[in-house]
Amino acid sequence: MLLNIQDLYVHYKSYWYIHKVLNGVWLRMMEGERVGVIGETGSGKTTLLKSILRILPQNAVIPNGMIKFKEIDMLKAGETELSMVRRREIGMIFQDPMAALNPVFKIKDQLYDVIRYKLFAEGYNPTKEELHDHAVKVLNDVKLPDYERVLESYPFQLSGGMRQRVMIAMALISAGKLLLADEPTTNIDVTIQDQILKLIDRLVKQRGLSTILVSHALGMVRQMTDRAYVLYAGDIMEEARTSELFDHPAHPYTSLLISSAPKISTREIGEGIRGKLPDYRSPPIGCRFAPRCPYAMDKCHTIKPKRTIINTDHAVTCHLYE
Amino acid sequence: MSEGLDMYMDYIVSVSDIRKYFTIKEGAVKAVDGVSFSVKYGETLALVGESGSGKTTTGHVIMGFYPPDSGKILYKGTYDLSIPIKKRSLELKREIQIVFQDPGTSLNPKHTVKDIVGLPLRVHGLADSTSVYARVAELLEFVGLGEDFMFKYPHELGGGEKQLVAIARALAPNPSFLILDEPTSALDVSSQAKVLNTLRRIQKEKDISYLLITHDLGVVRNIAHRVIIMYLGKIYEEAPTDEFFRWPLHPYTKMLLSSIPTLTREDEEIKPKGVEAVGEIPSALSPPKGCRFHTRCPFAKPICSESEPPEIVADNGHVVRCWLYE
Ligand SMILES: Nc1ncnc2c1ncn2[C@@H]1O[C@H](COP(=O)(O)OP(=O)(O)OP(=O)(O)O)[C@@H](O)[C@H]1O
Ligand SMILES: Nc1ncnc2c1ncn2[C@@H]1O[C@H](COP(=O)(O)OP(=O)(O)OP(=O)(O)O)[C@@H](O)[C@H]1O
Ligand code: SF4
Ligand SMILES: [Mg+2]
Ligand SMILES: [Mg+2]
Numbered sequence: 001m002l003l004n005i006q007d008l009y010v011h012y013k014s015y016w017y018i019h020k021v022l023n024g025v026w027l028r029m030m031e032g033e034r035v036g037v038i039g040e041t042g043s044g045k046t047t048l049l050k051s052i053l054r055i056l057p058q059n060a061v062i063p064n065g066m067i068k069f070k071e072i073d074m075l076k077a078g079e080t081e082l083s084m085v086r087r088r089e090i091g092m093i094f095q096d097p098m099a100a101l102n103p104v105f106k107i108k109d110q111l112y113d114v115i116r117y118k119l120f121a122e123g124y125n126p127t128k129e130e131l132h133d134h135a136v137k138v139l140n141d142v143k144l145p146d147y148e149r150v151l152e153s154y155p156f157q158l159s160g161g162m163r164q165r166v167m168i169a170m171a172l173i174s175a176g177k178l179l180l181a182d183e184p185t186t187n188i189d190v191t192i193q194d195q196i197l198k199l200i201d202r203l204v205k206q207r208g209l210s211t212i213l214v215s216h217a218l219g220m221v222r223q224m225t226d227r228a229y230v231l232y233a234g235d236i237m238e239e240a241r242t243s244e245l246f247d248h249p250a251h252p253y254t255s256l257l258i259s260s261a262p263k264i265s266t267r268e269i270g271e272g273i274r275g276k277l278p279d280y281r282s283p284p285i286g287c288r289f290a291p292r293c294p295y296a297m298d299k300c301h302t303i304k305p306k307r308t309i310i311n312t313d314h315a316v317t318c319h320l321y322e
Numbered sequence: 323m324s325e326g327l328d329m330y331m332d333y334i335v336s337v338s339d340i341r342k343y344f345t346i347k348e349g350a351v352k353a354v355d356g357v358s359f360s361v362k363y364g365e366t367l368a369l370v371g372e373s374g375s376g377k378t379t380t381g382h383v384i385m386g387f388y389p390p391d392s393g394k395i396l397y398k399g400t401y402d403l404s405i406p407i408k409k410r411s412l413e414l415k416r417e418i419q420i421v422f423q424d425p426g427t428s429l430n431p432k433h434t435v436k437d438i439v440g441l442p443l444r445v446h447g448l449a450d451s452t453s454v455y456a457r458v459a460e461l462l463e464f465v466g467l468g469e470d471f472m473f474k475y476p477h478e479l480g481g482g483e484k485q486l487v488a489i490a491r492a493l494a495p496n497p498s499f500l501i502l503d504e505p506t507s508a509l510d511v512s513s514q515a516k517v518l519n520t521l522r523r524i525q526k527e528k529d530i531s532y533l534l535i536t537h538d539l540g541v542v543r544n545i546a547h548r549v550i551i552m553y554l555g556k557i558y559e560e561a562p563t564d565e566f567f568r569w570p571l572h573p574y575t576k577m578l579l580s581s582i583p584t585l586t587r588e589d590e591e592i593k594p595k596g597v598e599a600v601g602e603i604p605s606a607l608s609p610p611k612g613c614r615f616h617t618r619c620p621f622a623k624p625i626c627s628e629s630e631p632p633e634i635v636a637d638n639g640h641v642v643r644c645w646l647y648e
Contacts, residue, residue, distance in 0.1 A: 014478060040510040041482025057477065095481040095508065098424040145374075145603040149348045157346070160423045160504065161373025161537075183481065186507035187423065188373045189537050190581040191574075191599035191618075197583075216482075216510045217538075219583035246585065258585070260512040262540030264567060265588040269522075269544045272466075272515035279470045 001068075002031045002178065002210050003052070008065030010047050010056065010234075012280075019280035021047055023234040023288065025065075026307075029210060029227075031177075036225035036242060037214045038257065042277050044234045045214045046095055049180045053092055054082055069178070087121040091175030095182040095214075097163040101155040107166055108151040111135045114170045138169040141199055143192050160187035168196060172203070179203075179211045185220070197224055218261050222246050227313065230254050233277050233288040236307075240314040250316040253289050287319065295320060333360040333399070334499055334531045335384065340393030342379050349607045353379040354390070355555030361499070364525060366532040368542040368563070370578070371552030374606060377535045378423055380552075381501045384533070385420050386410060397499070416446045419497035423504045423535075425488040429476040435462070435487050436472045442495040461490040464524075466516045481508035489517060493524065503535045518545050539582055543567060548639070551575050554606060554614040561640040570594060571642040573619045613645065621646055 010022035021044045029035050037045050050056045052067055054074055067074040069090070072081060094100035102110060112131045115138075119126050126134070132151075139147040142165040155163055164187045171179060179200065185193040197220070203209045215221050221228060221242065228245050230238040230253065238251040249255045253273075260270040275292035278284055284291060290300040300319050308321045342354040354376040361367045369377050383390050386407035395403035401414060422428040429438055439458045443449040449457045459469055465486040476484060485508045492500055502521075506514045522545055524530060534546055542549055542563065549566045551559040551574065559572040570576050576594045584590045601618030604610050610617050616626040626645050634647040 012478065014474075038510075041486070041508065041513045042480045043510075046480060059478075096424065096426045098427045143603050146348075146605045146607055149346065149351070149605075149607060152347065157344070159374040159378060165373075183508060187504060187537065189371065189578065190539070190583075191577050192373055192603065193537075194581040194599040216508070216514070217583065218511060219585040219589075222585055223583040257510070257512055260515050261585055262511065262514065262518075262538075262544050263586065263589050264540055264543045264579075264582065264584070265586070265592045267544060267563075269518050270511075270515045272512040272519070276466055276468055279468065281470065 001028060002033070002070065003027065003029045004066070004068040005048075005052070006066040008048075008051065008067065009063050010044070010051055010065075011061050011063060012057070013059045013061065017281045020283055021234045021280055022051070022065075023283070025231070025234065025236055027212075027229060027236070029212070032204065032208045032210055033227065034204060034211045034213070034225045036221040036228035037212060037231055038216070038218065038221055038228060039231035039237075040257070040273075040277060041216075042233075043231045045231055046182055048231065049092060049182055049212065049214060052180065053086060053090060055086075055092075084121055087117045087174055089174070089177045090180060091171035091173065091178075092180040093164075093168050093171040093182060093184040095186075097160070097167045097187070098155065100167055101163060103155055105154070106151070107153050107155065107158070108135070111138070111151070111166070111170060114173050118173050138173060139166070141172070142166075142169045143195050144169075161189070161192070164188055165192075165196070172200075175209060176207075177210065179209055180214075181211060182214045183216065184213070185217075193220075200224075218246070218258065230257070233283065234280070235288050236317060237289065238314075238316045238318075240311070244311070244314055250310055250314065250321065251318050252293050252295050252320070287317075332362060334363050334397065335403070335533070336360040336396050336399075337380070337384070338394045340380070340383060340390040340395065342376070342383055342388070342390050351606050352555050352609060353606065354383065355609075356393075357552070357555070357557055358393075359550055359557065359560070361531050361533055362547075363531060364529040365548065366525065366534055366546045368546035368549045369533060369535045369552060370537070370539070370542060370549055372554065372574075372603075373537070374554075375552040376555045377552055378503055381420060381503055381533065381535060384501065385418065412446070416442075416495045417498045418501075419492040419495065419499075420501040421485075421488050421492045421503060421505045423507075425484040425508070426476065426481070428488060429484060429491075431476050434473045434475060435467075435479075438476075438487060439491045439494055442491060446495045448495060457494075458490075461494055462487075464493065464520050465490045466513055466520075482510065482513060485509060486513070486517070496528065497530060498528075499531050499533070501533045501535070504537065505534070506536075506538065506541060514541070521545060539579065551578075554604060554609050556614060556643075558615065558644070559640075559642045562638060565638050565640050567592065569640070571636065571640065571647065572615075572644050573597065573621050573646070574615050577618070577620075613643075 005027040008025045012019040225242045228242045256273045286301045290296045305319045309315045338358045344351040440454045546563050576597045580594045580597045581599050613626045613631045616622040631643045631645045
């Protein structure tokens with residue numbers, strides 16, 4: 001097993017309150033697997049990815065849980081071990097490229113650093129020329145034109161999609177084993193997106209890279225993943241092979257989410273799921289989706305449902321299936 | 323794309339032949355290179371295109387963050403928008419608003435959501451200290467955020483929540499013209515549907531016009547009345563939305579539509595087939611001669627790399643620039 005997350009809780013502390021976000025999340029994946037995570041805005045997807053790399057914001061606490069990457073216990077690992085993992089094993093494409101890039105350094109300096117650290121970690125000390133050649137190669141891979149200009153630019157001089165591609169390039173350098181992609185292509189047009197997704201797929205096949213893709217673009221998740229998890233308000237509601245999840249969603253939340261997707265074949269917009277995410281300061285004690293669920297029964301409001309296996313590789317967390 | 327001068331009055335914003343180059347050590351980045359379009363009252367015009375083709379720059383020029391190098395922008399037929407934002411009247415500043423592409427960096431990290439959304443209300447005298455809370459709550463409700471967000475700081479928000487706050491802030495001063503730069507890129511499909519419905523409703527009630535910059539063709543389909551396609555600083559196609567999806571003309575547009583990863587069979591069927599995304603993305607410092615798309619175009623003819631394609635006016639307000647239709 002490449003990654004094994006069990007019973008993970010993440011809370012955010014603010015001055016007055018505790019926001020209880022992740023509520024016992026699990027996720028398991030094998031080497032070479034492509035896994036998707038979908039769920040509404042604010043469900044905790046970014047929180048989940050950041051906890052894998054142990055880069056949560058300072059006000060976050062992990063009261064309970066286990067994250068095992070290969071043989072490494074990520075929640076107990078020391079700083080040296082973690083930085084080894086971050087430099088050469090797990091790369092992350094961040095949702096907000098502007099926040100991930102340093103505004104006062106040129107792209108060149110930031111990219112060279114990532115390459116240098118990775119090569120250092122492998123016991124090699126590259127020359128300036130090697131750094132430059134490597135940087136040009138990765139920028140080409142992510143279809144960035146004008147690479148000399150890009151290298152000499154500050155982040156604000158690039159367009160949104162160009163910054164995003166720089167970040168993808170950086171993540172791919174460090175992703176020896178696992179790529180965490182958090183909304184990786186939101187600012188890129190679909191023709192370039194298509195080419196980048198093909199590149200990632202090639203790396204999956206050639207290097208045996210594994211990927212976790214978080215995206216609101218359900219069509220992309222369908223195309224790019226083998227298995228997918230549905231996260232709602234900090235709880236895994238469903239997991240299945242991707243095609244099965246989209247063709248035969250079992251959890252009421254999954255069905256409602258999928259049917260809200262905008263279509264290019266009609267002008268109709270769905271209504272969206274009625275209601276909103278719970279207040280994480282005092283989330284529902286039963287099923288966190290109960291207040292919005294059209295099928296909710298009495299026990300849904302009082303008892304937390306358990307993971308129930310309904311088919312090969314298909315599990316659902318819902319009282320309707322217990 | 324070309325409109326007679328007498329038609330300016332029908333449009334809330336008309337942009338004619340604007341250019342914006344950025345000069346850097348390596349040369350001039352021709353971000354916007356002769357772009358013309360107009361937005362009608364109460365209309366949603368989608369600005370779609372390649373990443374780096376100058377969409378954000380076009381929006382920022384209209385906002386007055388930097389003046390165009392050349393060309394003219396008129397607001398309501400009379401106000402000159404090539405003057406910088408600092409020199410615009412308070413009323414004009416209120417009427418033209420923008421939702422930035424990077425919502426994270428546009429929210430003041432030291433302010434709570436209530437102060438962020440409340441600021442434009444106070445600046446424009448639309449609420450005082452007693453009424454501001456209720457109005458902010460109402461705006462948050464419009465975008466689907468509860469009152470529990472009032473006292474959060476930007477760093478305590480998820481990606482989509484920042485975007486929702488940015489939209490609420492832009493709607494606060496009751497704008498007449500709103501530029502939405504990738505407004506729903508971080509939103510899940512359910513929150514997105516709610517926001518799009520809200521934007522549509524406000525448009526109907528207030529006759530507000532939107533310039534919608536987006537890579538999401540599903541969103542375009544659902545709220546835009548017309549679409550323009552930009553590629554490397556220039557406009558290559560313009561059409562009413564239905565027409566655009568049914569009969570895309572430009573090869574780049576066909577490539578775009580055929581690259582959308584779809585979810586349903588109906589969507590798969592409407593896509594043009596067999597225009598695979600390949601080829602080298604050209605440089606904005608020295609754009610290809612002739613048609614700027616020819617380096618990636620599967621249908622390119624010899625003339626395409628020689629001279630700029632002419633503007634062809636087809637039926638139903640459909641305009642394309644491509645040698646194939648000559
Ligand atoms: N540093 C923080 N302090 C307090 N609350 C936070 C913090 N970071 C995130 N949150 C809250 O935790 C919840 C989950 O956030 P997260 O960013 O993980 O969601 P997400 O699923 O990635 O959403 P999106 O799809 O919008 O990116 C949200 O309600 C958010 O407001
Ligand atoms: N301040 C600046 N200095 C130098 N070049 C710039 C500046 N702002 C933008 N550019 C360049 O202008 C071109 C157009 O950028 P713009 O942000 O308008 O593209 P866009 O169409 O919005 O792309 P995206 O879809 O990726 O957001 C890009 O090549 C970009 O690098
Ligand atoms: S003008 Fe030529 S290169 Fe340009 S899109 Fe048309 S066929 Fe392709
Ligand atoms: Mg997120
Ligand atoms: Mg942009």
